[in-house]
Amino acid sequence: MLTGRRYLLAFMPEQAAYAETVGAICRAVWNTALEQRREYRRRGAWINYSEQARQMAEAKKDPDCGWLADAPSHTLQQTLRDLERACKTHGTWKVRWRSKTRTAPSFRFPDPEQIAVRRLSRRWGEVRLPKFGPVRFRWTRPLGGVIRNATVSRDGGRWYISFCVEDGVAEAAPNGKPPIGVDRGVAVAVATSDGGLDDRAFVTRGEAVRLKRLQQRLSRSLRVHGRNHGSNRRDNVRAEIGRLNARIRHRRVDFAAQEAVRLVRGHGLVAVERLRIKDMTASARGTVEQPGRNVKAKAGLNRAILSKGWGGFLLKLEHAARYHGAKIEKVNPAYTSQTCNACKHVAPESRKSQAVFRCVACGHQDHADVNAAKNILAAGLAVTGRGDLGATRSAKRQPSARLTA
Structure with missing residues (x-):
């Protein structure tokens, strides 16, 4: 490969x-x-x-x-x-x-x-x-x-x-290990269906303060002859910001690589949501005729999503799966955070907060991200067993109970 x-x-x-x-x-x-x-x-x-x-x-x-x-x-x-x-x-x-x-x-x-x-x-x-x-x-x-x-x-x-x-290594055969569902979140980077909550602070408190000060210095530095031609002081500040962001980025990549290898080594199927990150992080600024609403809150959410590195984590998963015999199944993310894993009741009110999920129908309570990961796993197993119902794939169905009896 x-x-x-x-x-x-x-x-x-x-x-x-x-x-x-x-x-x-x-x-x-x-x-x-x-x-x-x-x-x-x-x-x-x-x-x-x-x-x-x-x-x-x-x-x-x-x-x-x-x-x-x-x-x-x-x-x-x-x-x-x-x-x-x-x-x-x-x-x-x-x-x-x-x-x-x-x-x-x-x-x-x-x-x-x-x-x-x-x-x-x-x-x-x-x-x-x-x-x-x-x-x-x-x-x-x-x-x-x-x-x-x-x-x-x-x-x-x-x-x-x-x-x-x-490297001359052939793609590994299926390892036959148990499946797992993975929910990528903002408060917790990776939540798994077995109850695992894995996260890491990519930016220390001191680095966050320093980054903010550097950005303030950059905004106050002199611009000469247009937008792309700045002073030496401005170039030095930009270089410092670049070095600090590179350090943060390397921590994020390291975390994603370690989590990906851990998941594919211990599981034969890893179900994740098929997220359209580019659309999810689009600006809410709007136009002059129709200005956006809650622009600052949306900008903060966009930064939080991008800071977790969802896309890079998925790439690491797909790369590591080739060597460890795991399969990555992408499922539809609709209603995974609002569905009760116990009774399958869908209600936005069941998610009491970012971390608490309490079903309004049956009273089942669980961590909200873990509950979503369990729903993702169920959707992944359904796709694997019955096939995708899309027009581009054949509908592979499991044999009925009467034929297997």
């Missing part, structure tokens, strides 16, 4: 400056190619990767575009391939621009023959990249397979390299 290995790079100062240059060139190629695709769509035409790659090769010969030749050619071609895949998946008009201030520089080397890795010591390794030469990185774990490609990116002021590796 294909998997990833991420390591911390130890760039020399000139290599770090060159990496910034390559990232800026790839960002310019992405934005220019995206605008070209949109202009073609306005005219009712279409342009593909092959034509854009040919035009980029011609542009390198132009003295005004000679800066394109400063970057490795394969990274620019891979940028165009990534753009074409994004346009085919999401549509040309929904693909986002790459911002200088909001998008971290990143570029990929797709040819494994141009990537040479060797181990220097117990803690250090070396990778040779086109136009970079030898670059040292922290050897924190073995590669464990054949390298397919490598991606260099900056995160929180540090540079990392991510290898896509073919």
Whole structure:
């Protein structure tokens, strides 16, 4: 299977400056190619990767575009391939621009023959990249397979390299262990149908105070010549905020990875809700004609949802399930928090508070998130046993009791 290995790079100062240059060139190629695709769509035409790659090769010969030749050619071609895949998946008009201030520089080397890795010591390794030469990185774990490609990116002021590796491991067979339901929440990150409540504070109290002060300093710092050109003080504050957010993000990723492995190791089926996080965290600001209501409360809820990393946790679950023989079943989230797991009565009044669920019909009482996780598990078992009733799947039904008797 294909998997990833991420390591911390130890760039020399000139290599770090060159990496910034390559990232800026790839960002310019992405934005220019995206605008070209949109202009073609306005005219009712279409342009593909092959034509854009040919035009980029011609542009390198132009003295005004000679800066394109400063970057490795394969990274620019891979940028165009990534753009074409994004346009085919999401549509040309929904693909986002790459911002200088909001998008971290990143570029990929797709040819494994141009990537040479060797181990220097117990803690250090070396990778040779086109136009970079030898670059040292922290050897924190073995590669464990054949390298397919490598991606260099900056995160929180540090540079990392991510290898896509073919580890040669086949997908594990079903492990036959008991199923479990998982409810992703705001107050508690992960609640399971067996009564487990797992959470972690990703931000300490001191970090929250510091982050707020840094944001205040950022808002007061001087802006020069427009929105994207600020003073050195503003750039330094933004760098501090980026480092602090990276530390928080790493804790969130670590928690999601550990929880995912724990769940798939001990269970053969993990049922989760099919949540549309992008729609759930949409702004309630509204328009001038129809302004939104409770905008501040909705913004706070959006921040709380995003701070728990629901989407990243699901990705970790799906990745770990391949190695441990577990199945991830996504179910419809409708009424899972309002349904009594004991009598199946649906009533919003049964949820007395964020943590207390007391059924108004039968009096059953349970933790609200655990009750929802039990409903999610029941829905997952129903889908697994009888099949999805959607038009794209066949209705697999369990044999009736008369035939099995």
